[in-house]
Amino acid sequence: MPVIDISHRKKFLAKGNVYLPHIVVIEKIIDETPTVRTFHFNFKDEKLRKEFTFESGQFAEFSVFGIGEAPFCISSSPTRSGHLEFAVQRVGRVTNALHRLGVGAEIGCRGPYGNSFPLDFLQSKNLVFIAGGIGLAPLRALIWNVIDNRDKYKNIDIIYGARSPADLCFRYDLDSWNKDKTVNIVTTVDKGDESWTGREGFVPQVLEQVAPSATKAVAIVCGPPIMIRFTFPVLEKLGFTPKQVITTLEKRMKCGIGKCGRCNIGNLYVCRDGPVFSYAQIKNFISSEY
Ligand code: FES
Structure with a gap:
Protein backbone atom coordinates (compact mmCIF):
# COMPACT_ATOMS: atom_id res chain seq x y z
CA MET A 1 0.00 0.00 0.00
CA PRO A 2 2.52 2.65 -1.08
CA VAL A 3 -0.14 5.25 -1.79
CA ILE A 4 -3.34 5.71 0.14
CA ASP A 5 -6.27 5.44 -2.23
CA ILE A 6 -8.18 8.69 -2.58
CA SER A 7 -10.67 7.52 -5.21
CA HIS A 8 -13.38 7.32 -2.58
CA ARG A 9 -12.99 10.98 -1.67
CA LYS A 10 -16.38 12.50 -1.03
CA LYS A 11 -17.77 15.23 -3.22
CA PHE A 12 -17.75 18.65 -1.61
CA LEU A 13 -21.02 19.32 0.10
CA ALA A 14 -21.19 22.94 -0.97
CA LYS A 15 -22.56 23.08 -4.49
CA GLY A 16 -21.49 26.03 -6.64
CA ASN A 17 -19.20 28.06 -4.40
CA VAL A 18 -16.91 25.52 -2.76
CA TYR A 19 -16.02 27.99 -0.01
CA LEU A 20 -19.63 28.38 1.12
CA PRO A 21 -20.08 26.77 4.54
CA GLY A 114 -9.36 14.69 2.17
CA ASN A 115 -8.86 10.97 2.03
CA SER A 116 -9.53 8.55 4.86
CA PHE A 117 -7.96 5.61 6.66
CA PRO A 118 -7.73 2.60 4.30
CA LEU A 119 -10.16 0.23 6.02
CA ASP A 120 -9.76 -2.50 3.39
CA PHE A 121 -5.99 -2.55 3.89
CA LEU A 122 -6.41 -2.68 7.68
CA GLN A 123 -8.80 -5.63 7.63
CA SER A 124 -7.48 -8.90 9.11
CA LYS A 125 -4.40 -7.09 10.44
CA ASN A 126 -3.10 -6.46 13.95
CA LEU A 127 -3.53 -2.73 14.54
CA VAL A 128 -1.16 -0.66 16.64
CA PHE A 129 -2.47 2.83 17.36
CA ILE A 130 0.13 5.31 18.62
CA ALA A 131 -1.03 8.78 19.62
CA GLY A 132 0.12 11.78 21.58
CA GLY A 133 -2.01 14.58 23.05
CA ILE A 134 -4.79 15.80 20.77
CA GLY A 135 -3.37 13.48 18.10
CA LEU A 136 -5.80 10.91 19.46
CA ALA A 137 -8.66 12.91 17.88
CA PRO A 138 -8.34 11.53 14.32
CA LEU A 139 -7.33 8.08 15.58
CA ARG A 140 -10.38 7.73 17.80
CA ALA A 141 -12.54 8.20 14.69
CA LEU A 142 -10.85 5.05 13.38
CA ILE A 143 -10.55 3.19 16.69
CA TRP A 144 -14.31 3.35 17.29
CA ASN A 145 -14.93 2.37 13.68
CA VAL A 146 -12.69 -0.70 14.16
CA ILE A 147 -14.27 -1.60 17.53
CA ASP A 148 -17.74 -1.32 15.98
CA ASN A 149 -16.63 -3.85 13.33
CA ARG A 150 -14.46 -5.85 15.72
CA ASP A 151 -14.57 -9.20 13.89
CA LYS A 152 -12.91 -7.72 10.78
CA TYR A 153 -9.66 -6.91 12.58
CA LYS A 154 -7.13 -8.83 14.69
CA ASN A 155 -5.37 -7.49 17.80
CA ILE A 156 -5.80 -3.85 18.79
CA ASP A 157 -2.97 -2.17 20.69
CA ILE A 158 -3.27 1.48 21.69
CA ILE A 159 -0.31 3.43 23.04
CA TYR A 160 -1.38 6.90 24.09
CA GLY A 161 0.60 9.59 25.86
CA ALA A 162 0.42 13.20 26.91
CA ARG A 163 2.73 15.66 28.60
CA SER A 164 0.98 15.40 31.97
CA PRO A 165 -2.10 13.67 33.42
CA ALA A 166 -4.08 16.90 32.90
CA ASP A 167 -3.21 16.82 29.20
CA LEU A 168 -4.76 13.39 28.55
CA CYS A 169 -7.68 13.85 26.12
CA PHE A 170 -10.77 11.65 25.72
CA ARG A 171 -10.50 10.07 29.19
CA TYR A 172 -13.98 8.57 28.72
CA ASP A 173 -12.64 6.69 25.66
CA LEU A 174 -9.53 5.59 27.55
CA ASP A 175 -11.82 4.22 30.28
CA SER A 176 -13.96 2.32 27.73
CA TRP A 177 -10.95 0.85 25.98
CA ASN A 178 -9.43 -0.12 29.32
CA LYS A 179 -12.57 -2.12 30.08
CA ASP A 180 -12.67 -3.70 26.62
CA LYS A 181 -11.00 -7.13 26.87
CA THR A 182 -10.32 -7.13 23.12
CA VAL A 183 -8.20 -3.98 23.34
CA ASN A 184 -4.74 -3.65 24.86
CA ILE A 185 -4.20 -0.05 25.91
CA VAL A 186 -1.12 1.54 27.47
CA THR A 187 -1.39 5.12 28.68
CA THR A 188 1.66 7.15 29.58
CA VAL A 189 2.57 10.70 30.56
CA ASP A 190 5.91 12.45 30.13
CA LYS A 191 5.80 13.48 33.77
CA GLY A 192 3.24 12.39 36.35
CA ASP A 193 1.96 14.33 39.36
CA GLU A 194 1.35 13.21 42.95
CA SER A 195 -1.95 11.56 41.98
CA TRP A 196 -0.60 9.71 38.93
CA THR A 197 0.00 6.00 39.49
CA GLY A 198 0.34 5.04 35.84
CA ARG A 199 3.28 4.82 33.51
CA GLU A 200 5.73 7.63 32.85
CA GLY A 201 7.79 8.01 29.68
CA PHE A 202 7.69 9.46 26.19
CA VAL A 203 5.49 7.67 23.67
CA PRO A 204 8.38 6.43 21.46
CA GLN A 205 10.17 4.97 24.53
CA VAL A 206 7.00 3.26 25.72
CA LEU A 207 6.42 1.91 22.23
CA GLU A 208 9.89 0.37 22.33
CA GLN A 209 9.14 -1.21 25.74
CA VAL A 210 5.73 -2.55 24.66
CA ALA A 211 7.36 -3.76 21.41
CA PRO A 212 4.29 -4.82 19.41
CA SER A 213 5.03 -7.40 16.73
CA ALA A 214 5.25 -6.15 13.15
CA THR A 215 3.94 -9.44 11.79
CA LYS A 216 0.72 -8.86 9.85
CA ALA A 217 0.47 -5.51 11.62
CA VAL A 218 -0.11 -1.88 10.69
CA ALA A 219 0.85 1.03 12.93
CA ILE A 220 -1.34 4.13 12.80
CA VAL A 221 0.41 7.17 14.26
CA CYS A 222 -0.71 10.70 15.10
CA GLY A 223 0.68 13.26 17.50
CA PRO A 224 2.95 16.26 17.82
CA PRO A 225 5.68 16.44 15.13
CA ILE A 226 8.43 15.66 17.64
CA MET A 227 6.61 12.49 18.75
CA ILE A 228 6.04 11.41 15.16
CA ARG A 229 9.68 12.02 14.25
CA PHE A 230 10.94 9.81 17.09
CA THR A 231 8.23 7.15 16.68
CA PHE A 232 9.03 6.24 13.06
CA PRO A 233 12.60 5.02 13.81
CA VAL A 234 11.31 2.89 16.72
CA LEU A 235 8.73 1.29 14.44
CA GLU A 236 11.44 0.57 11.88
CA LYS A 237 13.55 -1.00 14.63
CA LEU A 238 10.57 -3.19 15.58
CA GLY A 239 10.40 -4.41 11.99
CA PHE A 240 7.60 -2.26 10.58
CA THR A 241 8.29 -1.33 6.96
CA PRO A 242 7.31 2.18 5.76
CA LYS A 243 4.30 0.64 4.02
CA GLN A 244 3.10 -0.77 7.35
CA VAL A 245 2.97 2.67 8.96
CA ILE A 246 0.17 5.14 8.43
CA THR A 247 -0.10 8.65 9.74
CA THR A 248 -2.43 11.60 9.40
CA LEU A 249 -1.03 15.11 9.15
CA GLU A 250 -2.47 18.51 9.89
CA LYS A 251 -0.19 21.08 8.41
CA ARG A 252 -0.77 24.75 7.70
CA MET A 253 -4.02 24.01 5.89
CA LYS A 254 -6.14 26.92 4.76
CA CYS A 255 -8.43 26.32 1.78
CA GLY A 256 -8.69 22.55 2.33
CA ILE A 257 -9.27 21.86 -1.36
CA GLY A 258 -5.89 22.06 -3.07
CA LYS A 259 -6.13 25.68 -4.19
CA CYS A 260 -4.01 27.87 -1.90
CA GLY A 261 -0.76 25.87 -1.90
CA ARG A 262 -0.26 26.35 1.83
CA CYS A 263 -0.12 22.75 2.96
CA ASN A 264 2.56 21.12 0.85
CA ILE A 265 4.94 18.56 2.24
CA GLY A 266 7.45 17.82 -0.50
CA ASN A 267 5.40 17.46 -3.66
CA LEU A 268 2.25 16.44 -1.80
CA TYR A 269 -0.61 18.62 -0.60
CA VAL A 270 -1.83 17.50 2.81
CA CYS A 271 -5.41 18.58 2.03
CA ARG A 272 -5.61 17.13 -1.45
CA ASP A 273 -3.38 14.03 -1.25
CA GLY A 274 -3.93 13.36 2.47
CA PRO A 275 -4.33 13.99 5.30
CA VAL A 276 -3.76 10.22 5.64
CA PHE A 277 -0.40 9.05 4.30
CA SER A 278 1.71 5.95 4.53
CA TYR A 279 5.17 6.53 5.94
CA ALA A 280 6.48 5.31 2.56
CA GLN A 281 4.90 8.38 0.93
CA ILE A 282 6.36 10.97 3.29
CA LYS A 283 9.56 9.34 4.54
CA ASN A 284 11.81 11.58 2.46
CA PHE A 285 10.21 14.82 3.66
CA ILE A 286 9.48 14.05 7.29
CA SER A 287 12.81 14.96 8.89
CA SER A 288 13.16 18.31 7.16
CA GLU A 289 9.54 19.40 7.09
CA TYR A 290 7.72 17.83 9.98
S1 FES B 1 -4.96 23.90 2.28
FE1 FES B 1 -4.92 25.02 0.42
S2 FES B 1 -3.81 23.74 -0.91
FE2 FES B 1 -4.02 22.55 0.90
Whole structure:
Protein backbone atom coordinates (compact mmCIF):
# COMPACT_ATOMS: atom_id res chain seq x y z
CA MET A 1 0.00 0.00 0.00
CA PRO A 2 2.52 2.65 -1.08
CA VAL A 3 -0.14 5.25 -1.79
CA ILE A 4 -3.34 5.71 0.14
CA ASP A 5 -6.27 5.44 -2.23
CA ILE A 6 -8.18 8.69 -2.58
CA SER A 7 -10.67 7.52 -5.21
CA HIS A 8 -13.38 7.32 -2.58
CA ARG A 9 -12.99 10.98 -1.67
CA LYS A 10 -16.38 12.50 -1.03
CA LYS A 11 -17.77 15.23 -3.22
CA PHE A 12 -17.75 18.65 -1.61
CA LEU A 13 -21.02 19.32 0.10
CA ALA A 14 -21.19 22.94 -0.97
CA LYS A 15 -22.56 23.08 -4.49
CA GLY A 16 -21.49 26.03 -6.64
CA ASN A 17 -19.20 28.06 -4.40
CA VAL A 18 -16.91 25.52 -2.76
CA TYR A 19 -16.02 27.99 -0.01
CA LEU A 20 -19.63 28.38 1.12
CA PRO A 21 -20.08 26.77 4.54
CA HIS A 22 -23.19 25.04 5.87
CA ILE A 23 -24.56 26.08 9.25
CA VAL A 24 -24.01 23.66 12.09
CA VAL A 25 -25.18 23.97 15.69
CA ILE A 26 -23.00 23.19 18.70
CA GLU A 27 -24.96 20.69 20.82
CA LYS A 28 -22.48 19.81 23.56
CA ILE A 29 -19.04 20.91 24.70
CA ILE A 30 -16.60 18.70 26.60
CA ASP A 31 -13.55 20.13 28.36
CA GLU A 32 -10.87 17.56 27.58
CA THR A 33 -7.87 19.44 29.03
CA PRO A 34 -7.24 23.06 30.05
CA THR A 35 -6.63 23.89 26.35
CA VAL A 36 -8.64 21.27 24.42
CA ARG A 37 -12.39 21.12 23.93
CA THR A 38 -14.52 18.65 22.03
CA PHE A 39 -17.57 20.05 20.25
CA HIS A 40 -20.56 17.86 19.44
CA PHE A 41 -22.45 19.37 16.51
CA ASN A 42 -25.18 18.78 13.99
CA PHE A 43 -26.29 20.40 10.75
CA LYS A 44 -29.06 22.94 11.11
CA ASP A 45 -30.60 21.76 7.87
CA GLU A 46 -32.68 18.64 8.49
CA LYS A 47 -31.87 17.16 5.07
CA LEU A 48 -28.11 17.62 5.47
CA ARG A 49 -28.30 16.13 8.92
CA LYS A 50 -29.67 12.94 7.37
CA GLU A 51 -27.56 12.92 4.21
CA PHE A 52 -24.12 13.99 5.44
CA THR A 53 -21.62 11.15 5.20
CA PHE A 54 -17.90 11.00 5.89
CA GLU A 55 -15.17 8.46 6.49
CA SER A 56 -12.78 8.06 9.42
CA GLY A 57 -9.79 10.31 8.81
CA GLN A 58 -11.53 13.05 6.83
CA PHE A 59 -11.56 16.66 7.95
CA ALA A 60 -13.76 19.72 7.55
CA GLU A 61 -13.26 23.49 7.63
CA PHE A 62 -15.06 25.12 10.55
CA SER A 63 -15.71 28.87 10.64
CA VAL A 64 -16.59 31.34 13.33
CA PHE A 65 -18.41 34.07 11.45
CA GLY A 66 -16.53 37.35 11.42
CA ILE A 67 -13.35 35.72 12.71
CA GLY A 68 -12.18 33.06 10.24
CA GLU A 69 -12.04 29.35 9.57
CA ALA A 70 -9.70 26.47 10.33
CA PRO A 71 -9.51 22.76 9.46
CA PHE A 72 -10.19 20.06 12.05
CA CYS A 73 -10.55 16.31 11.65
CA ILE A 74 -13.97 14.88 12.36
CA SER A 75 -13.12 13.05 15.56
CA SER A 76 -16.27 10.94 15.86
CA SER A 77 -16.76 7.66 14.01
CA PRO A 78 -19.13 7.32 11.04
CA THR A 79 -20.31 4.08 12.70
CA ARG A 80 -21.93 6.18 15.46
CA SER A 81 -24.66 8.41 14.16
CA GLY A 82 -26.70 11.04 15.94
CA HIS A 83 -24.12 13.78 16.09
CA LEU A 84 -20.61 14.66 14.85
CA GLU A 85 -17.57 15.77 16.84
CA PHE A 86 -14.40 17.77 16.41
CA ALA A 87 -11.74 18.65 18.97
CA VAL A 88 -9.99 22.00 19.18
CA GLN A 89 -6.78 23.00 20.92
CA ARG A 90 -6.71 26.67 21.82
CA VAL A 91 -3.71 28.06 19.96
CA GLY A 92 -4.78 31.06 17.85
CA ARG A 93 -7.50 33.46 16.74
CA VAL A 94 -10.02 30.97 15.34
CA THR A 95 -9.45 28.34 18.00
CA ASN A 96 -9.81 30.94 20.77
CA ALA A 97 -13.05 32.12 19.17
CA LEU A 98 -14.30 28.52 19.03
CA HIS A 99 -13.48 28.08 22.72
CA ARG A 100 -15.58 31.14 23.55
CA LEU A 101 -18.69 29.55 22.01
CA GLY A 102 -21.44 27.96 24.06
CA VAL A 103 -24.02 25.26 23.41
CA GLY A 104 -26.51 26.47 20.78
CA ALA A 105 -23.96 28.58 18.91
CA GLU A 106 -24.05 28.39 15.11
CA ILE A 107 -20.85 28.06 13.12
CA GLY A 108 -19.93 27.26 9.51
CA CYS A 109 -18.80 23.87 8.27
CA ARG A 110 -17.66 22.85 4.80
CA GLY A 111 -16.44 19.40 3.89
CA PRO A 112 -15.78 16.58 4.37
CA TYR A 113 -12.40 16.86 2.67
CA GLY A 114 -9.36 14.69 2.17
CA ASN A 115 -8.86 10.97 2.03
CA SER A 116 -9.53 8.55 4.86
CA PHE A 117 -7.96 5.61 6.66
CA PRO A 118 -7.73 2.60 4.30
CA LEU A 119 -10.16 0.23 6.02
CA ASP A 120 -9.76 -2.50 3.39
CA PHE A 121 -5.99 -2.55 3.89
CA LEU A 122 -6.41 -2.68 7.68
CA GLN A 123 -8.80 -5.63 7.63
CA SER A 124 -7.48 -8.90 9.11
CA LYS A 125 -4.40 -7.09 10.44
CA ASN A 126 -3.10 -6.46 13.95
CA LEU A 127 -3.53 -2.73 14.54
CA VAL A 128 -1.16 -0.66 16.64
CA PHE A 129 -2.47 2.83 17.36
CA ILE A 130 0.13 5.31 18.62
CA ALA A 131 -1.03 8.78 19.62
CA GLY A 132 0.12 11.78 21.58
CA GLY A 133 -2.01 14.58 23.05
CA ILE A 134 -4.79 15.80 20.77
CA GLY A 135 -3.37 13.48 18.10
CA LEU A 136 -5.80 10.91 19.46
CA ALA A 137 -8.66 12.91 17.88
CA PRO A 138 -8.34 11.53 14.32
CA LEU A 139 -7.33 8.08 15.58
CA ARG A 140 -10.38 7.73 17.80
CA ALA A 141 -12.54 8.20 14.69
CA LEU A 142 -10.85 5.05 13.38
CA ILE A 143 -10.55 3.19 16.69
CA TRP A 144 -14.31 3.35 17.29
CA ASN A 145 -14.93 2.37 13.68
CA VAL A 146 -12.69 -0.70 14.16
CA ILE A 147 -14.27 -1.60 17.53
CA ASP A 148 -17.74 -1.32 15.98
CA ASN A 149 -16.63 -3.85 13.33
CA ARG A 150 -14.46 -5.85 15.72
CA ASP A 151 -14.57 -9.20 13.89
CA LYS A 152 -12.91 -7.72 10.78
CA TYR A 153 -9.66 -6.91 12.58
CA LYS A 154 -7.13 -8.83 14.69
CA ASN A 155 -5.37 -7.49 17.80
CA ILE A 156 -5.80 -3.85 18.79
CA ASP A 157 -2.97 -2.17 20.69
CA ILE A 158 -3.27 1.48 21.69
CA ILE A 159 -0.31 3.43 23.04
CA TYR A 160 -1.38 6.90 24.09
CA GLY A 161 0.60 9.59 25.86
CA ALA A 162 0.42 13.20 26.91
CA ARG A 163 2.73 15.66 28.60
CA SER A 164 0.98 15.40 31.97
CA PRO A 165 -2.10 13.67 33.42
CA ALA A 166 -4.08 16.90 32.90
CA ASP A 167 -3.21 16.82 29.20
CA LEU A 168 -4.76 13.39 28.55
CA CYS A 169 -7.68 13.85 26.12
CA PHE A 170 -10.77 11.65 25.72
CA ARG A 171 -10.50 10.07 29.19
CA TYR A 172 -13.98 8.57 28.72
CA ASP A 173 -12.64 6.69 25.66
CA LEU A 174 -9.53 5.59 27.55
CA ASP A 175 -11.82 4.22 30.28
CA SER A 176 -13.96 2.32 27.73
CA TRP A 177 -10.95 0.85 25.98
CA ASN A 178 -9.43 -0.12 29.32
CA LYS A 179 -12.57 -2.12 30.08
CA ASP A 180 -12.67 -3.70 26.62
CA LYS A 181 -11.00 -7.13 26.87
CA THR A 182 -10.32 -7.13 23.12
CA VAL A 183 -8.20 -3.98 23.34
CA ASN A 184 -4.74 -3.65 24.86
CA ILE A 185 -4.20 -0.05 25.91
CA VAL A 186 -1.12 1.54 27.47
CA THR A 187 -1.39 5.12 28.68
CA THR A 188 1.66 7.15 29.58
CA VAL A 189 2.57 10.70 30.56
CA ASP A 190 5.91 12.45 30.13
CA LYS A 191 5.80 13.48 33.77
CA GLY A 192 3.24 12.39 36.35
CA ASP A 193 1.96 14.33 39.36
CA GLU A 194 1.35 13.21 42.95
CA SER A 195 -1.95 11.56 41.98
CA TRP A 196 -0.60 9.71 38.93
CA THR A 197 0.00 6.00 39.49
CA GLY A 198 0.34 5.04 35.84
CA ARG A 199 3.28 4.82 33.51
CA GLU A 200 5.73 7.63 32.85
CA GLY A 201 7.79 8.01 29.68
CA PHE A 202 7.69 9.46 26.19
CA VAL A 203 5.49 7.67 23.67
CA PRO A 204 8.38 6.43 21.46
CA GLN A 205 10.17 4.97 24.53
CA VAL A 206 7.00 3.26 25.72
CA LEU A 207 6.42 1.91 22.23
CA GLU A 208 9.89 0.37 22.33
CA GLN A 209 9.14 -1.21 25.74
CA VAL A 210 5.73 -2.55 24.66
CA ALA A 211 7.36 -3.76 21.41
CA PRO A 212 4.29 -4.82 19.41
CA SER A 213 5.03 -7.40 16.73
CA ALA A 214 5.25 -6.15 13.15
CA THR A 215 3.94 -9.44 11.79
CA LYS A 216 0.72 -8.86 9.85
CA ALA A 217 0.47 -5.51 11.62
CA VAL A 218 -0.11 -1.88 10.69
CA ALA A 219 0.85 1.03 12.93
CA ILE A 220 -1.34 4.13 12.80
CA VAL A 221 0.41 7.17 14.26
CA CYS A 222 -0.71 10.70 15.10
CA GLY A 223 0.68 13.26 17.50
CA PRO A 224 2.95 16.26 17.82
CA PRO A 225 5.68 16.44 15.13
CA ILE A 226 8.43 15.66 17.64
CA MET A 227 6.61 12.49 18.75
CA ILE A 228 6.04 11.41 15.16
CA ARG A 229 9.68 12.02 14.25
CA PHE A 230 10.94 9.81 17.09
CA THR A 231 8.23 7.15 16.68
CA PHE A 232 9.03 6.24 13.06
CA PRO A 233 12.60 5.02 13.81
CA VAL A 234 11.31 2.89 16.72
CA LEU A 235 8.73 1.29 14.44
CA GLU A 236 11.44 0.57 11.88
CA LYS A 237 13.55 -1.00 14.63
CA LEU A 238 10.57 -3.19 15.58
CA GLY A 239 10.40 -4.41 11.99
CA PHE A 240 7.60 -2.26 10.58
CA THR A 241 8.29 -1.33 6.96
CA PRO A 242 7.31 2.18 5.76
CA LYS A 243 4.30 0.64 4.02
CA GLN A 244 3.10 -0.77 7.35
CA VAL A 245 2.97 2.67 8.96
CA ILE A 246 0.17 5.14 8.43
CA THR A 247 -0.10 8.65 9.74
CA THR A 248 -2.43 11.60 9.40
CA LEU A 249 -1.03 15.11 9.15
CA GLU A 250 -2.47 18.51 9.89
CA LYS A 251 -0.19 21.08 8.41
CA ARG A 252 -0.77 24.75 7.70
CA MET A 253 -4.02 24.01 5.89
CA LYS A 254 -6.14 26.92 4.76
CA CYS A 255 -8.43 26.32 1.78
CA GLY A 256 -8.69 22.55 2.33
CA ILE A 257 -9.27 21.86 -1.36
CA GLY A 258 -5.89 22.06 -3.07
CA LYS A 259 -6.13 25.68 -4.19
CA CYS A 260 -4.01 27.87 -1.90
CA GLY A 261 -0.76 25.87 -1.90
CA ARG A 262 -0.26 26.35 1.83
CA CYS A 263 -0.12 22.75 2.96
CA ASN A 264 2.56 21.12 0.85
CA ILE A 265 4.94 18.56 2.24
CA GLY A 266 7.45 17.82 -0.50
CA ASN A 267 5.40 17.46 -3.66
CA LEU A 268 2.25 16.44 -1.80
CA TYR A 269 -0.61 18.62 -0.60
CA VAL A 270 -1.83 17.50 2.81
CA CYS A 271 -5.41 18.58 2.03
CA ARG A 272 -5.61 17.13 -1.45
CA ASP A 273 -3.38 14.03 -1.25
CA GLY A 274 -3.93 13.36 2.47
CA PRO A 275 -4.33 13.99 5.30
CA VAL A 276 -3.76 10.22 5.64
CA PHE A 277 -0.40 9.05 4.30
CA SER A 278 1.71 5.95 4.53
CA TYR A 279 5.17 6.53 5.94
CA ALA A 280 6.48 5.31 2.56
CA GLN A 281 4.90 8.38 0.93
CA ILE A 282 6.36 10.97 3.29
CA LYS A 283 9.56 9.34 4.54
CA ASN A 284 11.81 11.58 2.46
CA PHE A 285 10.21 14.82 3.66
CA ILE A 286 9.48 14.05 7.29
CA SER A 287 12.81 14.96 8.89
CA SER A 288 13.16 18.31 7.16
CA GLU A 289 9.54 19.40 7.09
CA TYR A 290 7.72 17.83 9.98
S1 FES B 1 -4.96 23.90 2.28
FE1 FES B 1 -4.92 25.02 0.42
S2 FES B 1 -3.81 23.74 -0.91
FE2 FES B 1 -4.02 22.55 0.90
